[in-house]
Amino acid sequence: MDIAIHPLDPAKRRPKPADKDLVFGRVFTDHMFVMDWTRGKDWHDPRVIPYQDFKLDPAAMVLHYGQGIFEGLKAYRWPGDKINMFRSDQNWQRWNRSARRMCMPEMDPSVQVAALDALLSLDKDWVPRSVGSSLYVRPAMIANEPHLGVRPADQYIYFLITGPVGAYYAEGFSPTKIYVSDEYVRSVRGGIGEAKTMGNYAASLFAAEIAKKKGFTQVLWLDAIERRYVEEVGTSNIFFRIGNELITPALTGSILPGVTRDTVLTLAKNWGITCTERTISIDEVIDTIKSGDMKDIFATGTAAVISPVGQISYRDELFTVGDGGVGELSLRLYNEIIGIQYGEKKDTFGWMRQLNV
Ligand SMILES: *Cc1c(COP(=O)(O)O)cnc(C)c1O
Numbered sequence: 001m002d003i004a005i006h007p008l009d010p011a012k013r014r015p016k017p018a019d020k021d022l023v024f025g026r027v028f029t030d031h032m033f034v035m036d037w038t039r040g041k042d043w044h045d046p047r048v049i050p051y052q053d054f055k056l057d058p059a060a061m062v063l064h065y066g067q068g069i070f071e072g073l074k075a076y077r078w079p080g081d082k083i084n085m086f087r088s089d090q091n092w093q094r095w096n097r098s099a100r101r102m103c104m105p106e107m108d109p110s111v112q113v114a115a116l117d118a119l120l121s122l123d124k125d126w127v128p129r130s131v132g133s134s135l136y137v138r139p140a141m142i143a144n145e146p147h148l149g150v151r152p153a154d155q156y157i158y159f160l161i162t163g164p165v166g167a168y169y170a171e172g173f174s175p176t177k178i179y180v181s182d183e184y185v186r187s188v189r190g191g192i193g194e195a196k197t198m199g200n201y202a203a204s205l206f207a208a209e210i211a212k213k214k215g216f217t218q219v220l221w222l223d224a225i226e227r228r229y230v231e232e233v234g235t236s237n238i239f240f241r242i243g244n245e246l247i248t249p250a251l252t253g254s255i256l257p258g259v260t261r262d263t264v265l266t267l268a269k270n271w272g273i274t275c276t277e278r279t280i281s282i283d284e285v286i287d288t289i290k291s292g293d294m295k296d297i298f299a300t301g302t303a304a305v306i307s308p309v310g311q312i313s314y315r316d317e318l319f320t321v322g323d324g325g326v327g328e329l330s331l332r333l334y335n336e337i338i339g340i341q342y343g344e345k346k347d348t349f350g351w352m353r354q355l356n357v
Contacts, residue, residue, distance in 0.1 A: 001046055001111060003118045007031070008050040019130035022166030024303065029123040029135075033115045033160040037105045043158070046111075048118050051161065057146035061153045067143035068198045069098040072302050073259075074134040075120065075162070075355065077127045078343040083120060083355045085137075086341050088113075090259045095139065098195040103152035104141060112139065115160050120357045123162060132167025132338070136303075168304045173326055173334065175310025176299075178233055179216035180282060181207040182315070186232065186254075188224035193231075193254035200256075201235070208234070216313060218299070222282060223254065229279045236299035236307060237261040240280060241329050242288055243295070250277040260300035264333055266349060273329075282314060289319045296327025306334040 008030045017027055028051050035046040062068045071091045076084050092109035099106045116137065120127075127135040139160045143153030184207035187193025187200055207219045218234035230249055232238055237258040240247045246268050251257050265275050288294040289312070297309040308330040312319045321327075339345030340352065 001114050003033075003114065004045070004047040005118065005122070006047060006049045007122060012050070014051075016126065017164070019128050019133055019164075019166065022128065022133060022164050024165050024168075025136070025163065028161050028163040029119075029126040031119055031122045033119040035115070035158045037156040037158065039154040043105070043107065043111065046115065046118075048122060054157070054159075056144060059146035059148055060142070060144045061147055062142040062144065062198075064148060065143070065150055066197070066199045066202070067102055067104060067153055068141060069095065069102055069104060070138060070140040070196055070198070071095050071098075072196075073137045074165070074302060074341075075116075075127055075137055076134050076341050076343070077129055083124060083127050083135075083357055084341075084343065084352045085116075085355060087259050087263065087351045088116075088353055090262065094196065094257065094259070098197055099141070101192060101195040102197050104143070105156060107158065115139075115158075117356045119160055119162065120355055124355075124357045126162065126164055128164045128166075130167070131342070132169070134165055134341075135162050136165045137162050165303075173308070173331065175308040175321075175324060175326055176217040177215065177311040177313070178218045178220045178309055179211035179214060180220045180222065180312060180314040181211070182222055182227045182282075183207070184210075185224035185227070186219075186221045189253040191224075191254060194251065194256055196256060204235070214313070220282075220312065228281050228283070230282055230285060231255050233299040233307075233309070236301035236304070238299050238309075239264060239297070240285060240288070240294065241296035241327065242293055245274045245276060246329070247276045247278060247280055249280060252279075258300055258302075260302060260305060260337070263337060263351075264300055264306075267333060267336055268329075270348075285312070286314055286319060289321055292322075294321055296329045297321050298327065298330040298333075305337050306330050 032051045092112045096106040141158045145153040145155035211219045221231045223229040299307040308326045310324045
């Protein structure tokens, strides 16, 4: 692939925030990677250009019908200044599954790798150095064909933007309060919940606002049909530790198959913990909390890695998980995953990939 490189005028470089001032998703690096797809012509014109606005026709199909997908991953600076990605092959496979579900063109994973290498060859100084910080990587694809008619578009833009993000738990690893929504749902089996596509996030906003107004951090989503089985929490997967068993909802079509979810299952099995992927009802969750057998509840995702749940509100009653503190397994998983990501622990499963920058 012949990538055109158009570097930013060095005099126009953006100011880099101090590591202590990093917030999620606000600051972006000097450059972006862009590529076009046209039906009959495949992917063409790969280029690295200065970070800038898009020119989009107001009739661009994504603006009306939401045909768009994305991914989210992180680049970590290792001792010795090499830059590494965690299980990015999983993200590229999921990208192609999302693309297929949304009738969008797939992309060879080697192209994703080449795009990231090309972009970070210019922007590698943006990968922060302090412990726990990283460079967030956001590839996305949108339908930009100008056409007001509902059908798969004939034209797409792929773009890759990145931005430095701080340690998620700057103030320490603390449990969240979550709110069970039994009125609104995020996704339904047979729908688009298992794809990382824009509409799912629009669908989640209303219930998330209700939860926030009531003083909760996130929504715990139930299945759309019976409003009974637990699916996810916010934009993360969820785990329950009951006795020595670790349970997470099975992937039945309405749940996003998280890379962190798979990582937790792999590590826990390796540690001799019984892992079960099955449906788990909210009644079982509440009864187990009440009986004292619920040892740990936590959410998993790339941004926070592990997010322990301290309290759950269901039908106007508040339940505290254990003593409301951080569970032992949450902490062990967090330390192990972070350790592997930052090159401080042995990468037994071959999860890390060094960037060629
Ligand atoms: C991205 C995402 C997750 C977490 O996936 P990771 O690959 O672990 O980052 C979980 N649920 C939803 C809805 C998501 O969008």
